[in-house]
Amino acid sequence: MDLPVTKSRIRLLGVPWDANSSYLRGAAQAPAAIRGALRCDASTSWSETGVDTGLPGIFGDEGDLEFGNGEHWFTQTENAAEGLARECMPLFLGGDHSVTYPLVRGVARKHSGLTIVHFDAHPDLYENYENNPYSHASPFARIMEEKLAARLIQVGIRTLNPHQKAQAEKFGVEVREMRAGRVDLAGMKIQGPVYVSFDLDVLDPAFAPGVSHREPGGLSVREAIGYLHSLPAVIVAADLVELNPVQDVSGVSATVCAKLVKELVGMMAR
Ligand code: MN
Numbered sequence: 207m208d209l210p211v212t213k214s215r216i217r218l219l220g221v222p223w224d225a226n227s228s229y230l231r232g233a234a235q236a237p238a239a240i241r242g243a244l245r246c247d248a249s250t251s252w253s254e255t256g257v258d259t260g261l262p263g264i265f266g267d268e269g270d271l272e273f274g275n276g277e278h279w280f281t282q283t284e285n286a287a288e289g290l291a292r293e294c295m296p297l298f299l300g301g302d303h304s305v306t307y308p309l310v311r312g313v314a315r316k317h318s319g320l321t322i323v324h325f326d327a328h329p330d331l332y333e334n335y336e337n338n339p340y341s342h343a344s345p346f347a348r349i350m351e352e353k354l355a356a357r358l359i360q361v362g363i364r365t366l367n368p369h370q371k372a373q374a375e376k377f378g379v380e381v382r383e384m385r386a387g388r389v390d391l392a393g394m395k396i397q398g399p400v401y402v403s404f405d406l407d408v409l410d411p412a413f414a415p416g417v418s419h420r421e422p423g424g425l426s427v428r429e430a431i432g433y434l435h436s437l438p439a440v441i442v443a444a445d446l447v448e449l450n451p452v453q454d455v456s457g458v459s460a461t462v463c464a465k466l467v468k469e470l471v472g473m474m475a476r
């Protein structure tokens with residue numbers, strides 16, 4: 207599937223940034239790996255929702271942000287997100303999870319009252335991780351401090367420690383830990399615009415080993431797709447972050463990402 211750069215309703219934007227990753231670099235290579243898997247002739251452009259993501263006008267590609275031209279990465283990312291949110295439904299490809307803070311900041315200028323549905327093994331709520339307020343361990347602390355979202359719902363969490371639990375309580379984050387079992391997203395009465403932030407490490411590393419922080423005991427691909435299909439409200443923007451191709455095995459995690467992209471597009475195109 208080759209994606210046209212047209213006035214599509216839903217558009218990819220790569221954010222190849224991994225300088226705020228606390229453990230391993232490599233996530234900056236993810237957009238290229240995911241595009242490669244999307245283009246692969248081993249699968250079709252159809253999503254399970256019955257939407258052909260390859261039809262003209264549905265799904266296009268804006269390419270990657272190019273960093274290092276003198277502009278600060280944060281401002282550049284935020285402004286690009288705002289511009290796209292005003293034109294279409296953007297689907298951003300990280301990068302490490304730090305990109306979600308400027309992305310949500312940009313999208314929130316167009317869409318107020320966002321509900322963020324955040325899939326992750328980690329809550330990413332650290333007040334200050336390794337003295338870097340922009341760390342990929344902290345984006346949701348920054349987002350909630352700035353009141354950029356009306357609600358933050360976290361699914362798949364399995365690394366909640368006392369500090370992050372206190373942060374979640376302080377910000378009113380609705381944390382649904384993995385050990386509690388299946389979450390009924392449809393029953394959570396989500397209203398208004400939805401931003402989906404999908405950290406690939408929410409999946410069990412058996413399904414997606416290509417991440418920097420492998421945390422066993424996660425979702426299956428099937429469960430994750432079930433969650434995406436159960437989202438009740440309008441998805442106005444989404445990101446898929448933390449694929450680390452350096453850690454991948456035979457490109458299987460990139461293939462999983464391509465599948466998740468198609469299912470997200472299938473839901474956004476409703
Ligand atoms: Mn994360």
Ligand code: MN
Nearest residue numbers: 327328405407
């Ligand atoms: Mn994570």
